[in-house]
Amino acid sequence: MRRSSVIIFRWVSILFIFLGVLLLVLQLVQYSRLRAAFPPGTVIAGVPVAGLNRQQAAERLTQAYSVPVEIRYADAVIQMRPSAAGFRLDLEAMLAAADQQRIAQPFWAAFWNYLWNQFPTPAEVPLRATISEERLRAYLRDEIAARYDRPPSPASPVPGTTTFEPGQPGIVLDIDRAVILISDALRNPANRVVNLSFNRVSPTRPAFQNVQVLLQQVLTTRGYDGLAEIYLLDLQTGQEINFAYNDGQVIAPGIAFTAASTMKIPIMVSVFRRLEEPLSPEVTNLLEAMIELSENDPADRLMQVVLDARLGPLEVTADLQSLGLRNTFLAGYFYPGAPLLRTFTTPANQRTDVNTDPDRYNQTTPMEIGVLLSDIYQCALNGGGTFAAVFPGEITQSECRLMISLLSKNRIGVLFQAGLPEGVQIAHKHGWITDPRDGLIHTMSDAGIIYTSGGNFVLVVHLYHPTQLLFNPANELMAFLAQGVYNYYTLGSP
Known part of the structure; x- marks a missing residue:
């Protein structure tokens, strides 16, 4: 082989090595950036947060769970802010759990999987939040039942007879059932509509007098x-x-x-x-x-x-x-x-x-x-x-x-x-x-x-x-x- 061919081959090899190193560096930089965010498939409390950093994920979770719950009771439609029920997300605990999964695998082992496009699916991080049942019951009693319950109307004497005009039945909010339904809706970012149930109340007698x-x-x-x-x-x-x-x-x-x-x-x-x-x-x-x-x-x-x-x-x-x-x-x-x-x-x-x-x-x-x-x-x-x-x-x-x-x-x-x-x-x-x-x-x-x-x-x-x-x-x-x-x-x- 001529000397000139050997030199060309060397430079070509060096070039490929350089390109390989450069590609590896680029992949390391890209993976480092990717590792700083939540990996693909990451779901926290039912909200996808893949590719987001902690702050962005926290904002998305807050936004998803701040959507008002739409309450339908009888003919009324009421928008209830989660804060009315004392709803609070434990963001730190959920993000920490997601972080734990993100960094659980050693860096180089995770980088090797990344190079081969092998991404293990993270387990979904469950919702962690608190609801004040006392505040929710107070809201249902004072804001919903007080406004939209329909008390029964009593029977009334029919003038000139010994009979009574029948009264009309009423409706009374089933607060115990409503607490369960609204609590479930507050914990579900995808379904924020609740149809409340009520109890029918028979007409009452007129006052004794x-x-x-x-x-x-x-x-x-x-x-x-x-x-x-x-x-x-x-x-x-x-x-x-x-x-x-x-x-x-x-x-x-x-x-x-x-x-x-x-x-x-x-x-x-x-x-x-x-x-x-x-x-x-x-x-x-x-x-x-x-x-x-x-x-x-x-x-x-x-x-x-x-x-x-x-x-x-x-x-x-x-x-x-x-x-x-x-x-x-x-x-x-x-x-x-x-x-x-x-x-x-x-x-x-x-x-x-x-x-x-x-x-x-x-x-x-x-x-x-x-x-x-x-x-x-x-x-x-x-x-x-x-x-x-x-x-x-x-x-x-x-x-x-x-x-x-x-x-x-x-x-x-x-x-x-x-x-x-x-x-x-x-x-x-x-x-x-x-x-x-x-x-x-x-x-x-x-x-x-x-x-x-x-x-x-x-x-x-x-x-x-x-x-x-x-x-x-x-x-x-x-x-x-x-x-x-x-x-x-x-x-x-x-």
């Missing part, structure tokens, strides 16, 4: 031009309605009425106070005839045999006064010509603004006879109540249940019972009398405990008309009043 509006409407639309007093007691809550209505005007309650046969409820209580079970057949028969058949002779006989042969009615009155019932009394026996044993002056019969010409022998007010029925009910329910406090050990729970049973057998098909569906339990005592002076009815009453699927209540109605109470219109009025209250208690019930 609306029953008075309904009852007044019944009295007005039925054209009643006499005097009426109504007492209603909710046996679950203890709420009361007591008002009087005189020829279209509301006046103060607490009016003295002739008790008539409703006085047989206090007589029954006094008899049970003085006897122990089992009752004799004679007493049982007398009680059934007095309550179920509303006969007067058995009432007189019970007072004479069990209470006092001469002063039995005053014993009943004494028991009533012990129970705090100052306006209810019995001043003589029922039989014609019975002597008046005592004259009673009460707050009710001393009123000068209204007068029902009450019988001097027996009087009451709707509230007091209603309270006595409530005492029987509470005693039958749990053995406690007023009887246990005033007559300890003298009137038992089983005796009170027997009283309820006797009153429930008073099935006459008129007054309250006529306004209630067949099969509804009503423990009641009715009363009306024909005035011996003119042969007309002026006073009519019904007092009972009515049991319904929506709650139990005491209802007492006394009617009085100075001219005459025609039985059929008065009977229908009583039925409509009971029906209106019954419809209130059974709103929404099956």
Whole structure:
């Protein structure tokens, strides 16, 4: 080989070596720059960050997780900033984990893989963030539920009827479920839309005092031009309605009425106070005839045999006064010509603004006879109540249940019972009398405990008309009043 050819070959070799070294240097520089950034395939918290340095990756993560969460609730669309839920990324921890994978392989081994275009896929770095559930719940309660919940609308009385216009259901945000859904969306950079669920709320009853509006409407639309007093007691809550209505005007309650046969409820209580079970057949028969058949002779006989042969009615009155019932009394026996044993002056019969010409022998007010029925009910329910406090050990729970049973057998098909569906339990005592002076009815009453699927209540109605109470219109009025209250208690019930 000639010398000139050898020299050329040497220079060519040197050139190739130089080019190889230069290429290697260039690859080292390029790889060093690449190694300073996150390698291909790097994903942090669901966000691709390949080719980005720490600062750039942090900015991309912050941007991705700062996108508001779109909340859809009912017809509303709300944009919620993550900060409202106290959402915070732990950027340092995630970037450090990504860095650990980036530098885990020795430099030259990684460079050799780079030269052969072999890039191991890094494991995805999971999200590390905190959410304040307390702040999120507060946001849902104060910003979402407070603005967009729709409370149910209560039923309302239909003027002129005993029925109610149905209310409308409402919606209430399911906050527990919403916390889970929004927390998931805050942790997902790709899906930031949440459809919130809600609970439907059934329509509520009207306020208890609306029953008075309904009852007044019944009295007005039925054209009643006499005097009426109504007492209603909710046996679950203890709420009361007591008002009087005189020829279209509301006046103060607490009016003295002739008790008539409703006085047989206090007589029954006094008899049970003085006897122990089992009752004799004679007493049982007398009680059934007095309550179920509303006969007067058995009432007189019970007072004479069990209470006092001469002063039995005053014993009943004494028991009533012990129970705090100052306006209810019995001043003589029922039989014609019975002597008046005592004259009673009460707050009710001393009123000068209204007068029902009450019988001097027996009087009451709707509230007091209603309270006595409530005492029987509470005693039958749990053995406690007023009887246990005033007559300890003298009137038992089983005796009170027997009283309820006797009153429930008073099935006459008129007054309250006529306004209630067949099969509804009503423990009641009715009363009306024909005035011996003119042969007309002026006073009519019904007092009972009515049991319904929506709650139990005491209802007492006394009617009085100075001219005459025609039985059929008065009977229908009583039925409509009971029906209106019954419809209130059974709103929404099956």
